Amino acid sequence: MSDISASTPRIGVIGLGAMGMGTATALLEQGMTVTGCDVSPSVRRAFEHAGGQCAATPAELAAHCDIVLLVVVNADQVEQVLFGDQGLVGHLAEGSVVLQCATVAPSIARRLGERLAKAGIEMLDSPISGGAAKARAGQLSVMASGAPATFDKAAAALDGMAATVYRLGDEVGIGSSMKLVNQLLAGVHIATAAEAMALGIRMGLDPDTVYEVITHSAGNSWMFENRVPHILKGDYTPLSAVDIFVKDLNIVHDTGRELAMPTPVAASALQQFTAAKGAGFGREDDSSVIKVYERLSGIVLPEPANDDEV
Known part of the structure; x- marks a missing residue:
């Protein structure tokens, strides 16, 4: 032994x-x-x-x-x-x-x-x-x-x-159960942060100003504060990829089905991540779920900084 x-x-x-x-x-x-x-x-x-x-x-x-x-x-x-x-x-x-x-x-x-x-x-x-x-x-x-x-x-x-x-x-099994609660919330918060930023941009608001105001208001979340800077920088280098939340929210969905318990908000977030994966963004950072709105609504997302500019 x-x-x-x-x-x-x-x-x-x-x-x-x-x-x-x-x-x-x-x-x-x-x-x-x-x-x-x-x-x-x-x-x-x-x-x-x-x-x-x-x-x-x-x-x-x-x-x-x-x-x-x-x-x-x-x-x-x-x-x-x-x-x-x-x-x-x-x-x-x-x-x-x-x-x-x-x-x-x-x-x-x-x-x-x-x-x-x-x-x-x-x-x-x-x-x-x-x-x-x-x-x-x-x-x-x-x-x-x-x-x-x-x-x-x-x-x-x-x-x-x-x-x-x-x-x-x-x-x-208890540890994995708790992680699913966390992943449900994390996935929903990322998808919601992307939707909120997309709505703000579609209404003509300055993206940086939206971030500044929301991070000092009741609508803030840890995921909003952490992921929206990726959007503002136009940098979708994967720190946590879209594919991860396609997987994890599917586990949430399957576990809910095993328990005969609906998870409609998580299911909606799963559809957004699935759409992002289907559009070719599966290996990009999970904040790239906002690109679904770029394709559907024609919003213009921030571009990455040009290092050649003085």
């Missing part, structure tokens, strides 16, 4: 995207032994350049880690990382801990926990929130559930990656 030391944890991070790379680097800078894994050789090289070590596959990573964070995109990737031909299961030592950080349906999280338990591996259902900047600073919010003893084993990793760890209960 794995003996996880709180003082010298060996941590693996699978999925070195914006959130995963930030988290892995933050843990590394706190003196922890961190092994990264990603399908991209160039991303692995970047983490090695930062001082980390890398493995080409989850199976290879398993030999170096007692605690493994899964910071991948969706349930299919989680399945492959855990149970695929080069997956963790079968290679990770008994008693090791998996922190499942991807947004998945609560029912899927519960099944993953059951399957890992049969393999002698403990799991925390631990979705994360906060974005790339907070990941890099080790200041994420973690919405976690699982056995108290598993929390104890994972304490050093959680402390290193998060400003706040919400211990939501002993049962796997």
Whole structure:
């Protein structure tokens, strides 16, 4: 059985995207032994350049880690990382801990926990929130559930990656349920911020003035304040892509259907993100959902700054 030391944890991070790379680097800078894994050789090289070590596959990573964070995109990737031909299961030592950080349906999280338990591996259902900047600073919010003893084993990793760890209960699935509440609100707020800005522009208001007034008024939201600057700069470099909310709001929709509970506002937001994806903006920043209104209403959005101008 794995003996996880709180003082010298060996941590693996699978999925070195914006959130995963930030988290892995933050843990590394706190003196922890961190092994990264990603399908991209160039991303692995970047983490090695930062001082980390890398493995080409989850199976290879398993030999170096007692605690493994899964910071991948969706349930299919989680399945492959855990149970695929080069997956963790079968290679990770008994008693090791998996922190499942991807947004998945609560029912899927519960099944993953059951399957890992049969393999002698403990799991925390631990979705994360906060974005790339907070990941890099080790200041994420973690919405976690699982056995108290598993929390104890994972304490050093959680402390290193998060400003706040919400211990939501002993049962796997509660963390993923809470993340869905967050994603419903986040998706709706982004879609609504885009609609509000589009309406203001269509009425002839100055976009910068709309932002200034709303961020000091009751209509403000964290997402409005965070995402509208992307629109004002005309910069849709993906920090969180449209595709993410197509996925996550579909999970909200499917979970509502499982529970026979309508989610009409989330469904409306999902349609806007789906329209943005259909228009070719799926890999752009999620604020590019405003481009749906550009096509439908003919509004003129701010252009990116011309660096050649004096």
